[in-house]
Amino acid sequence: DGGITQSPKYLFRKEGQNVTLSCEQNLNHDAMYWYRQDPGQGLRLIYYSQIVNDFQKGDIAEGYSVSREKKESFPLTVTSAQKNPTAFYLCASHFTGTGSNQPQHFGDGTRLSIL
Amino acid sequence: GDSVTQMEGPVTLSEEAFLTINCTYTATGYPSLFWYVQYPGEGLQLLLKATKADDKGSNKGFEATYRKETTSFHLEKGSVQVSDSAVYFCALNYYGQNFVFGPGTRLSVLP
Numbered sequence: 001d002g003g004i005t006q007s008p009k010y011l012f013r014k015e016g017q018n019v020t021l022s023c024e025q026n027l028n029h030d031a032m033y034w035y036r037q038d039p040g041q042g043l044r045l046i047y048y049s050q051i052v053n054d055f056q057k058g059d060i061a062e063g064y065s066v067s068r069e070k071k072e073s074f075p076l077t078v079t080s081a082q083k084n085p086t087a088f089y090l091c092a093s094h095f096t097g098t099g100s101n102q103p104q105h106f107g108d109g110t111r112l113s114i115l
Numbered sequence: 116g117d118s119v120t121q122m123e124g125p126v127t128l129s130e131e132a133f134l135t136i137n138c139t140y141t142a143t144g145y146p147s148l149f150w151y152v153q154y155p156g157e158g159l160q161l162l163l164k165a166t167k168a169d170d171k172g173s174n175k176g177f178e179a180t181y182r183k184e185t186t187s188f189h190l191e192k193g194s195v196q197v198s199d200s201a202v203y204f205c206a207l208n209y210y211g212q213n214f215v216f217g218p219g220t221r222l223s224v225l226p
Binding site for chain 1: 204
């Protein structure tokens with residue numbers, strides 16, 4: 001079945017450490033997104049990418065970095081500069097071809113905590 | 116800019132009660148509208164969508180109608196179940212642009 005796979009499901013970060021969250025999709029979608037969700041809150045956009053080798057900052061990009069070397073992969077690195085990384089991270093993708101707007105598809109998320 | 120407003124939760128209902136979750140939007144054009152559902156510890160799942168005025172999206176007993184005149188897309192279900200307990204997000208999107216999500220409304224259904 002096609003879908004979005006996020007790994008790991010749970011991740012712990014030590015002080016001063018960078019960690020990378022994986023996001024892989026086999027839906028052949030062009031656009032991919034990273035959102036942060038804090039407890040009881042909505043979604044905030046971190047980074048997004050419409051095509052390979054190109055990405056843009058979202059509303060809360062500071063302390064995060066991404067790459068888009070392959071269409072199906074969009075990893076997110078949470079750097080040591082992100083002082084409050086504890087949150088639920090969601091990856092999403094959607095098709096941007098012609099025609100009616102297509103919905104975003106989401107992965108099952110990665111929960112990041114500080115040790 | 117474009118925005119989505121939802122009724123504040125949590126909404127608590129008894130099983131078999133009627134559900135309405137209000138969603139209104141502010142947009143410069145005519146976006147597509149979506150409802151997503153998020154169960155605890157999971158990602159968002161598409162519940163239904165509507166792409167133009169007067170369209171009705173429906174799925175699993177849930178319905179929502181795209182009302183251009185009131186810029187609304189309220190979610191309804193005639194008889195909720197305990198398994199419907201989740202957080203519901205309203206969202207809009209223009210072709211080729213990013214999605215705009217509402218803050219979410221938590222629904223708790225009691226047996």
